Amino acid sequence: MDDQSAIIDIHAGKQAGATYLYNKYSGKLLGTFKNLGLSTENAEDILQETFIRFINRVKKDTSLDNIMAYLFTIGKNECYRFFLINKRFSENEEFTSSSEDIVVNIPSNINIEKEIEFLDCLSTELARFEKSEKNANKCLEILTLVAEAWSLQEIAVKINKKYGATREFLSQCRKKLKSYINHCFDKKL
Amino acid sequence: MNNLEKKDSDDWIDVLSGKEVPDANSETIREAQALRMELKFRKAQDLPTESIQPNPRILQNIFKETELKPNQKKQNNFLRSLLAWKVTLPLPSLVTAMLLVGIIPVTIMSIKPVEPIEPIVGIPKSLPQILTVPNPQTIAGELIFGLTKLGLTVNIVESSGTWIIEVKDSSIADSIVLETLLKKYGLLSMSNHLEIHIVTK
Numbered sequence: 001m002d003d004q005s006a007i008i009d010i011h012a013g014k015q016a017g018a019t020y021l022y023n024k025y026s027g028k029l030l031g032t033f034k035n036l037g038l039s040t041e042n043a044e045d046i047l048q049e050t051f052i053r054f055i056n057r058v059k060k061d062t063s064l065d066n067i068m069a070y071l072f073t074i075g076k077n078e079c080y081r082f083f084l085i086n087k088r089f090s091e092n093e094e095f096t097s098s099s100e101d102i103v104v105n106i107p108s109n110i111n112i113e114k115e116i117e118f119l120d121c122l123s124t125e126l127a128r129f130e131k132s133e134k135n136a137n138k139c140l141e142i143l144t145l146v147a148e149a150w151s152l153q154e155i156a157v158k159i160n161k162k163y164g165a166t167r168e169f170l171s172q173c174r175k176k177l178k179s180y181i182n183h184c185f186d187k188k189l
Numbered sequence: 190m191n192n193l194e195k196k197d198s199d200d201w202i203d204v205l206s207g208k209e210v211p212d213a214n215s216e217t218i219r220e221a222q223a224l225r226m227e228l229k230f231r232k233a234q235d236l237p238t239e240s241i242q243p244n245p246r247i248l249q250n251i252f253k254e255t256e257l258k259p260n261q262k263k264q265n266n267f268l269r270s271l272l273a274w275k276v277t278l279p280l281p282s283l284v285t286a287m288l289l290v291g292i293i294p295v296t297i298m299s300i301k302p303v304e305p306i307e308p309i310v311g312i313p314k315s316l317p318q319i320l321t322v323p324n325p326q327t328i329a330g331e332l333i334f335g336l337t338k339l340g341l342t343v344n345i346v347e348s349s350g351t352w353i354i355e356v357k358d359s360s361i362a363d364s365i366v367l368e369t370l371l372k373k374y375g376l377l378s379m380s381n382h383l384e385i386h387i388v389t390k
Binding site for chain 1: 198201205206216219223225240244247248250251252255257340
């Protein structure tokens with residue numbers, strides 16, 4: 001069996017195709033979820049939900065170019081959903097938050113599906129940004145350092161630039177990136 | 190950059206780095222937060238992942254939720270050809286086919302059966318079969334994957350570290366492949382009903 005025949009098998013409502021894809025990708029997905037700081041229990045819940053959503057989609061439509069990329073996109077969306085829900089519950093003190101801290105700012109009236117759609121749109125545009133912009137790799141490298149909580153001072157030292165220049169470079173990166181993702185804000189569910 | 194723009198830029202950097210900024214613009218929060226998720230996920234994907242065997246029950250839950258059905262064993266090619274022949278050919282051929290169907294089983298039944306191969310020592314010839322291993326969850330996972338690959342429906346129960354795997358009807362699986370899989374773990378394919386208890390050494 002290969003990925004495409006697994007898709008056809010799932011579309012026909014059979015288990016073998018799903019078993020094949022699960023055996024092939026579940027370890028890598030689970031490892032990625034754990035690398036995000038998720039506990040084994042939460043990572044396994046997200047893995048299960050990822051495959052359920054994937055299979056339900058394949059049962060309706062088999063036109064997928066890159067199965068692995070699609071599985072990881074669903075996985076990423078499920079992680080985001082988890083972080084948003086987790087945060088919402090922790091703010092209502094109905095759920096004890098853990099060290100899983102991707103999301104810290106969450107408006108009270110958040111529409112989770114809309115946020116996931118926004119993330120999807122941003123991901124697509126970020127890929128387009130990477131292909132089209134000359135300094136994209138450098139931008140993403142520095143943005144990743146910021147996301148990993150490096151201070152601007154530390155980043156400036158790392159890239160051998162002055163603090164002001166680093167800040168200006170980040171500001172330019174955001175400006176360029178914004179021109180790609182602006183339309184994502186207007187999307188309606 | 191005026192003061193408002195500078196604050197927005199600071200807020201964006203703070204939210205991107207995981208800090209809480211309650212008075213930040215809501216669009217700035219959405220943008221920085223989604224970007225943070227995307228970048229962190231990319232990094233997590235690129236990092237080496239420890240080798241983890243997911244809990245075998247996840248796959249069973251997935252099947253239950255998505256209502257996927259076990260794959261049926263393919264019909265024997267010979268029988269399929271014979272059936273097709275019966276449908277498409279005229280009466281003399283049909284008679285020949287029916288004779289063949291009658292004669293072959295009688296011939297097979299008259300052949301003296303070959304002496305059975307000696308069973309693996311130490312395994313009782315009754316249900317359930319016990320498998321003692323250092324890592325029951327991993328072995329249970331392997332066995333379940335192997336059995337579901339053969340199109341079998343597997344029931345799993347885990348209690349105090351003991352994994353119980355049950356297959357109520359293994360007749361739809363290719364018996365040789367099933368036997369080979371079970372033999373790998375020192376188990377026997379004794380009847381159509383399989384019950385395996387996997388316990389810690």
